[in-house]
Amino acid sequence: MKAVVYEETGGSDVLQVRDKQPAEPGPGEVRVRLAVSGVNPTDWKSRAGSGQGSTRLKAPKVPNQDGAGVVDAVGPGVLDLHIGDRVWLWDVAWGSDEGTAQEYAVLPAAKAVPLPDSETFETGASLGIPALTAHRALTANENGPARLSPGSLSGHAVLVTGGAGAVGHAAIQLARWAGATVVTTVSDERKAGLARRAGAHHVINYRTQDVVEAVREAVPEGVDSVVDVNAPANLGSDVEVLKPGGTIAIYAANPGESVTVPIRESMAGNIRYQFILTYTVTEGQKRDAVAAVSEALAAGALRVGDEHGLPLTRFGLEETAAAHDAVEHGTVGKVLIDVAALS
Numbered sequence: 610m611k612a613v614v615y616e617e618t619g620g621s622d623v624l625q626v627r628d629k630q631p632a633e634p635g636p637g638e639v640r641v642r643l644a645v646s647g648v649n650p651t652d653w654k655s656r657a658g659s660g661q662g663s664t665r666l667k668a669p670k671v672p673n674q675d676g677a678g679v680v681d682a683v684g685p686g687v688l689d690l691h692i693g694d695r696v697w698l699w700d701v702a703w704g705s706d707e708g709t710a711q712e713y714a715v716l717p718a719a720k721a722v723p724l725p726d727s728e729t730f731e732t733g734a735s736l737g738i739p740a741l742t743a744h745r746a747l748t749a750n751e752n753g754p755a756r757l758s759p760g761s762l763s764g765h766a767v768l769v770t771g772g773a774g775a776v777g778h779a780a781i782q783l784a785r786w787a788g789a790t791v792v793t794t795v796s797d798e799r800k801a802g803l804a805r806r807a808g809a810h811h812v813i814n815y816r817t818q819d820v821v822e823a824v825r826e827a828v829p830e831g832v833d834s835v836v837d838v839n840a841p842a843n844l845g846s847d848v849e850v851l852k853p854g855g856t857i858a859i860y861a862a863n864p865g866e867s868v869t870v871p872i873r874e875s876m877a878g879n880i881r882y883q884f885i886l887t888y889t890v891t892e893g894q895k896r897d898a899v900a901a902v903s904e905a906l907a908a909g910a911l912r913v914g915d916e917h918g919l920p921l922t923r924f925g926l927e928e929t930a931a932a933h934d935a936v937e938h939g940t941v942g943k944v945l946i947d948v949a950a951l952s
Contacts, residue, residue: 620657637717641676650861653936655672656672690718697733700888746776749881759786766832768834770835770843771794772793777838778804782911797814807919835856848875925946926946926948
């Protein structure tokens with residue numbers, strides 16, 4: 610089979626396409642034939658390493674956390690999945706050398722989730738990190754639900770900064786599905802159109818509008834939660850638009866980046882700050898997120914493509930390096946790698 614691997618950290622040129630022998634699944638594992646691999650910022654950042662020179666790895670590593678495909682083999686003790694099942698995958702490369710940029714991947718069965726026949730593999734490969742991150746951000750408020758469901762955010766208002774990004778897109782769709790009023794910020798009119806197609810009730814162009822003023826006009830009482838992609842730039846306005854007791858969920862940062870917290874104002878508003886890395890949330894939070902995302906997916910609430918506010922940019926497996934570069938350079942929407950044509 611074909612697999613993309615890297616043996617040392619560095620630029621995208623460390624990625625190589627190689628022949629590899631498919632492994633057999635062990636107890637509690639499945640083997641999945643990949644149709645589509647999804648690329649996220651953490652994929653290229655993990656491949657790049659610290660940026661302070663190359664680091665040789667102990668073993669060749671296949672990149673990419675997310676994907677979708679068909680179960681090809683089942684290990685001992687796996688009862689809920691069967692050969693031929695369509696699945697979406699999450700956190701495949703976390704703590705493993707087996708990512709999704711290959712034709713077959715062996716992984717714990719819990720990381721393979723049934724994909725409805727009505728949904729495409731590209732939808733499945735676009736979930737993973739973005740949707741699970743968005744779920745945690747939307748459930749970080751101590752006055753809200755631990756697991757999203759229809760109506761669980763009724764009466765809540767949410768501000769999603771960067772609504773045209775993959776996590777922002779998932780946050781808009783999940784919040785709408787859960788019944789929240791959704792306000793989002795974007796940087797231009799094209800992205801505004803994407804955010805509206807994703808389902809945002811109110812879209813604010815932060816380059817041409819006063820964000821605080823526009824949020825207060827849309828939601829006079831303020832928002833319960835903020836899902837923030839750029840805290841260093843947004844924290845001041847986030848604090849101003851939060852209700853007392855509100856939560857700011859921060860899920861993105863560049864290496865070495867820091868944020869200054871306005872302590873007195875945060876104290877006065879009893880503001881809660883929740884930093885999020887989806888890989889290291891609790892097992893209970895992971896189970897809740899996977900279950901809620903699966904329910905929303907089955908309900909048709911999580912859709913991708915330009916018509917749903919998340920444009921898809923596609924590459925072949927041999928072009929994985931270019932796919933990583935596209936994400937690193939800020940391609941709008943979701944970058945996918947077509948591994949194989951499966952039904």
